[in-house]
Amino acid sequence: MRVLILDDDEELGSLMQPALEKYGMELSLSYAPSQAFEMLDAEEFDCLLLDMMLPELDGMAVCRAIRSSGKPYAEIPIVALTARAELTDRIVALESGFDDFVAKPMEMRELVARIGAVVRRKRDDTATEVVPAAPQQETHSGLHLSPTHMSAVYGAYAVNLTELEMRVLTALSDADGAILSRADILNHIGYNDQSDPAMIDTIIYRVRQKFREQGLATDFIKTLRGQGYCIRTEQVS
Template sequence: MLDDDDELGPLMKPMLEKYGMDLTLAFAPSQAFALLEEESFDAMLLDMMLPELDGMSVCRSIRSSGKPYADIPIVALTARADLTDRIVALEGGIDDFVAKPVEMRELVARIGAVVRRLREDAQDEVASQTAVSAEPAVLHLSPAQMSAVFGPFTVNLTELEMRILRCLQDAQGNTLSRAEILDRIGHHTQSDPAMVDTIIYRVRHKFREQGLKTDFIKTLRGQGYSIKAAQAS
């Protein structure tokens, strides 16, 4: 946890230990980077209002470092949680955020969620790299039937799920940010970009329930989503 408040971290540490989480404290960005070099962590709690270097700058440095810790899940702690701040945080590489004052059960839930997402993405990537197929599976969308087909798997879609998949498909493999996706599907500019994450999660879950082990929707951390092997029907 990187937070210059020398009272908050020590207060949170025993509380998180009750949930089986060990909290390592850093009170300055330089200290945090030194710890990241020395140890492996499941996630990072990052205060967005730091005197030495603001939280977004710390996040960008981590994501662009090229180091093994560049993909660490980051949960932002912020007293400013309006829509603009959330968009900037999500597109800048933050995985999730919790508003101060921190509600401990919400924090634990959000830490658990971002750690699970990272592990699932890693498992999907391994499965994708080891899968052997003479004919690469291709995504087919059927707006008339409101369904999607990938290989032997077929799932039904909601209208919003269909629009987002079609949007990614039309991008022809290029990565689209959450804001770009919302704009291309004609959604209100004030919509929470986290909605896109929810829709992508739902589509992935539907295919996994059918038995799909690989993931044709790719996540580029801090940038957005893309679809590989995409083809319009």
């Protein structure tokens, strides 16, 4: 597996190189966005490790540039490397197009597991023929999802969703009121047990915020402490 890292900390990359080789990964080093783009144009990589804090261009801007490039590497799995892992940072990372994130200082086995997970998920997505989904019917809770338009409607409130937000709401909606743990939801959206379950909290927080900004006063996603999440069976306003 070929992995490219973009991090201005030259010592970090040099330390990671032999460590990842033990796990069968070939790590190539880049220290500036311009250098990374040149390498992506010239070679094929399975995954990009991208530092969120770069002097030339921050990691979020680099990620957005990659995703919107229209080039063969536009869909490369990208794992954010961040010294901060607060909720806001996770939200911004996901919305910028990152597939996962790892907090510094990194535990190498965790990093390897996350790289493996995003690469496998990408390969599975590529191997599966995508059939355009028809809009779903309104559920018993009053939630209406439209994967075609990437939108959700609850009562009089409508919001646009990211792909991950749509996947999470679809998993909860399909559960028909049953409680799903964070691990259950991760499996439903294509991640595995090695992924950070806090990702689900982040996505659900963002969905709630979107509906609150539209004026919905009560959450239709119910949190059950120590158990997980479910869609309320009674409609709220």
